Amino acid sequence: MRLLECVAEHEYGAPAKQLARETGLALPTAYHLLRTLVHEGYLRRDKGLFFLGEAAERLGSSGAQQKRRSTVAETLANWRDAIGVPVYYAMYRDGEIEVMCVSDTPGNPAVEEWADFRETGHAHAIGQCLLAQLDDDARRDHLARYPVQAITPYTVRDNHSMLRRLERMRRAEPVTERQEYALGTVCAAIPITVGDTAATMAISLPSHQADRLPGATQQLQGSLARLLGSLAISISI
Numbered sequence: 001m002r003l004l005e006c007v008a009e010h011e012y013g014a015p016a017k018q019l020a021r022e023t024g025l026a027l028p029t030a031y032h033l034l035r036t037l038v039h040e041g042y043l044r045r046d047k048g049l050f051f052l053g054e055a056a057e058r059l060g061s062s063g064a065q066q067k068r069r070s071t072v073a074e075t076l077a078n079w080r081d082a083i084g085v086p087v088y089y090a091m092y093r094d095g096e097i098e099v100m101c102v103s104d105t106p107g108n109p110a111v112e113e114w115a116d117f118r119e120t121g122h123a124h125a126i127g128q129c130l131l132a133q134l135d136d137d138a139r140r141d142h143l144a145r146y147p148v149q150a151i152t153p154y155t156v157r158d159n160h161s162m163l164r165r166l167e168r169m170r171r172a173e174p175v176t177e178r179q180e181y182a183l184g185t186v187c188a189a190i191p192i193t194v195g196d197t198a199a200t201m202a203i204s205l206p207s208h209q210a211d212r213l214p215g216a217t218q219q220l221q222g223s224l225a226r227l228l229g230s231l232a233i234s235i236s237i
Contacts, residue, residue, distance in 0.1 A: 013049030076103035092198040124181035129189035133198035
């Protein structure tokens with residue numbers, strides 16, 4: 001590990017003798033470990049200099065991704081506790097609705113995914129919010145693959161009606177849904193658009209607490225705006 005860290009500090013590579021000296025390793029030991037690391041793909045050797053290899057770069061990428069996911073999970077947990085509602089983070093990626101992270105508590109449980117979230121995007125606030133951020137062709141493609149179906153008595157009835165609803169939605173405004181996916185539940189989703197990436201933060205409440213939805217949504221929206229303003233969250237996790 002010390003050798004890997006040392007090599008990483010030398011953008012233009014370093015010879016074995018220098019690496020041994022800087023890590024405090026005996027030269028024969030350093031040579032042996034460097035050969036092993038090259039064989040395993042963690043280092044590569046070019047004209048007597050050692051550089052990080054593909055395996056080390058993949059390891060660093062995975063670690064950075066894991067750290068971003070941990071940061072997002074902590075952020076959602078903070079909002080969950082501050083607002084007193086379950087908080088969801090979702091993205092539209094490769095033509096699919098993906099719920100990336102959910103933070104809830106036994107006292108404020110998340111909505112049970114009794115029908116596949118990917119196939120029922122027309123019925124829940126997360127899906128509607130993500131679809132509203134897409135262009136017309138992408139919306140039609142999604143609904144062709146996952147046609148509108150009645151989930152509850154409050155669900156929109158057909159693709160045409162869904163497309164008309166999406167057209168009326170303003171890209172920067174929250175999307176609310178009342179018992180369209182699950183009876184007894186109301187939800188709101190806030191759009192996050194960065195470049196070509198469509199994402200959303202959402203909350204849910206029991207329908208008997210529906211009067212809390214506007215205030216909770218506004219509170220989440222304010223917190224999200226401050227967080228994005230400080231670039232403290234990574235959209236792609």
